[in-house]
Amino acid sequence: MKPNLITRITLCGLLLNGIYSQAQTTLEVNTAKTITKIQPTMYGVFFEDINFAADGGLYAEMVKNRSFEFQTPLMGWKQPNSDTHSFNKESGIATTIHNSENKTNPNFCRVLINDAKGFELINEGFRGMGIKKDAKYNLSLKAANTNGTIQKIIIQFIDKDKKVLGETSITPTDKNWKNYTAQFTATQTEAKAQLKITFEGTGSIDLDMISLFPEETWNNRKNGLRKDIVQLLYDMKPGFLRFPGGCIVEGRTLAERYQWKKTVGDVENRETMINRWNMEFKHKPTPDYFQSFGLGFFEYFQLAEDIGAAPLPILSCGMACQFNTGELVPLAELDPYVKDALDLIEFANGGLDTPWGKVRADMGHPKPFNLKHIGVGNEQWGPQYIERFKVFEKAIKDKYPNMIIVSGAGPFPDGDYFEYGMQELKKLNAEIVDEHYYKDPKWFRENATRYDSYDRKGPKVFAGEYAAQSVAIVSPDNKNNWECAFSEAAFMTGLERNAEVVYLTSYAPLLAHAEAWQWTPDMIWFNNLESYGSANYYVQKLFSNNKGTDLLAITKDGKPVTGQNDLFASAVKDANSKEIIVKIVNTSAKAQNINVDLKGSKFQSKGTIITLTSPNLEDENSFAAPKKISPKESEYNVKGEKAALNLPAYSVTVLKLKIK
Structure with a gap:
């Protein structure tokens, strides 16, 4: 008799547990009554x-310190072939000049070139420069060819191995300050490109506002x-x-x-x-x-x-x-x-x-x-x-x-x-x-x-x-x-x-x-x-x-849905799109079946459901998987005034229903 009684109690408990585990939460939305207007500025x-x-x-902008105005005026710029600690320059040297008459942009760069084939001025960009194959880039700079001895300024993209990934040039025609522009195309994609500037001719030239932008902005x-x-x-x-x-x-x-x-x-x-x-x-x-x-x-x-x-x-x-x-x-x-x-x-x-x-x-x-x-x-x-x-x-x-x-x-x-x-x-x-x-x-x-x-x-x-x-x-x-x-x-x-x-x-x-x-x-x-x-x-x-x-009001047993059963919810009407929109967040580790009782409106037969979810609390998006956690949208078939939803564990669900 005892085993039979225990068996019956156990079976009864299992049945009751099954019933309770399948019991559905019902949320009620009053679609006919506006509580307040939502500001257009609600989310920004x-x-x-x-x-x-x-x-x-x-x-x-791709050039760092384009106008030589950082506290260290040549920060972001390198001149690898120039011994900047010696005045006896084999290739040349770049230094900055301070013009106190210019209150907002007082510094410019003076480049002395002794050996045109040996001197390089390189900008490192912002942790490198991202360039894309076949994309066009617009360069601009100010130059004063003070002695008239520099025939050409050559501008190149280079990679870490100094391989050239695109090139253009500018002919500095004026001894006074003048703006120059040029465009060139990247020959391959590179996240860590740098901008290399070299010269034809020897002598001195002044440079300022060296700027580079992608053409596509x-x-x-x-x-x-x-x-x-x-x-x-x-x-x-x-x-x-x-x-x-x-x-x-x-x-x-x-x-x-x-x-x-x-x-x-x-x-x-x-x-x-x-x-x-x-x-x-x-x-x-x-x-x-x-x-x-x-x-x-x-x-x-x-x-x-x-x-x-x-x-x-x-x-x-x-x-x-x-x-x-x-x-x-x-x-x-x-x-x-x-x-x-x-x-x-x-x-x-x-x-x-x-x-x-x-x-x-x-x-x-x-x-x-x-x-x-x-x-x-x-x-x-x-x-x-x-x-x-x-x-x-x-x-x-x-x-x-x-x-x-x-x-x-x-x-x-x-x-x-x-x-x-x-x-x-x-x-x-x-x-x-x-x-x-x-x-x-x-x-x-x-x-x-x-x-x-x-x-x-x-x-x-x-x-x-x-x-x-x-x-x-x-x-x-x-x-x-x-x-x-x-x-x-x-x-x-x-x-x-x-x-x-x-x-x-x-x-x-x-x-x-x-x-x-x-x-x-x-x-x-x-x-x-x-x-x-x-x-x-x-x-x-x-x-x-x-x-x-x-x-709109959305309630469970007459109360706002603020964490009961690990559920959080809000509901709105969109007068422009003529939709009722319900947002429900399931913060539980388990999926939940719920009913949304939508009172006060009739709906078209087809709606939309959008789900944002991931099974692991530590999951993240990344450059390798940028949309690992991203919304999934599907059609929702509407049956009367009640919507049955399965909310995945750890999920945000948006239900959108068109009003007839």
Whole structure:
């Protein structure tokens, strides 16, 4: 009798377990009722010149230190056949001359050639130069053939073995400064090419602004941006572009802060400056990290327009980075900083009859850029920030009452700095407050409800910088792994569910050179030839491409889906495409079968389901496998008002249904 009883109990337990394991979770979506409108700026991109994101990255210039303005004026340049420690030169020597009359570009290179066949001047590029077989490259330089004895300047691509991979030449015809251009074609693909310059004739010649760009750039703009990188941004359909940072806005000192007026006008008159990330991290020293500002504020505005994003510039508020010097401009001396903000708005939006509107027009964009947002300060905190913010806010609102001002709550999402900042900004009726969070993946899953309790009548939120850290903040070992990406997706459902409060969001940092980064993780990785989106990129793209126009309620047992059964969810309607879009994140190690009960609408028979998943928490995309973790799209057959879904373990699923 006992064995039979035990057998019966066991069988009964197995049957019950089977029933429970097959029990399906039901989520309910009310498609007929809009909770709030979703801002067009809900998902955007944040650009900062860190990790060689500008020079050596998005800005397609291939010559490092093209105008000899680095602190070591010949950094990036080699003259291998010249003994630079001796004045008795067999082949020749290149030295730099400082012209104090030129305030923004004072240095140029003077080359003395004693033996034309022996002297070489070589530029190493940004960790090399990426060239592609049969692609065309445009070279430009300034030269003064002072003695008239140099007959020709020969320019070549070479590889590490000095094999020539493309060649052109220039005939310097003038003793005075003159601009010269030439084009040549690469004969093979090489990630680590260098630019070699040799001469015909002997004597002396002066050189400056030696510049090289691929002919193929984004929108085929001369001396423009890297096409492959901009394409990744364009494909995200971002609602805004925040620029130029980030801590780079503040500078380690006030002298090193970002000054937008120095980044507009003729490129060759823009003043080269050290990048604040040049010396920040011991784990990744980058003494060759400078800013040419070839990618300046005009180009940022133009890029925002190109990718369909609203521009969001952030300006210094007179406080250097508080993690470094914390240098302060006295309140009585703040006027030039405030004027910079007012002049920037005029540069972006002013008519042709305004001084800065004319500068914009003269640069090739007579139409205004339609700037609506401006940020004051980056990650500042404490009473000094609030005092300065008040000054900026009054001046901006007095002249431009419709301009929306973004303020900041400091570098952390909690703690004394944050609490003080939020309290004071609420008193000021601040419009939008920028919050930053770099935390472990678990924090992102646990904080999907962060904004559920925020005051709907208080300041709106800009989640301006966030990224899950697989190891720890600032660790060089952080990875763009799948656990980080789907944990961010879980958090993002909470951002979307709280669209009444959350108006803008962006992952950070955006870009990283594979051999010249300072900070990890990063959304898009590139080398001199290729670029790819991380798993985090595809999460951002999925949400941005499917943000919708109207927020809907999605619930389980009447409550928002914020981690019950390891599920996180949000739902929207897109009034333009006439779709209902449901986003569901399964953070469980097991697949789950669920039903989505869609009440209030009738649907067409064919929908779309998009799945982003990977079986291993540590999985990453790479140059070898750039789309290892990328969305898979398929047709979904709709049956009535209920959608049955199988959610893979560790997955992000987007269901799109057309309304009849």
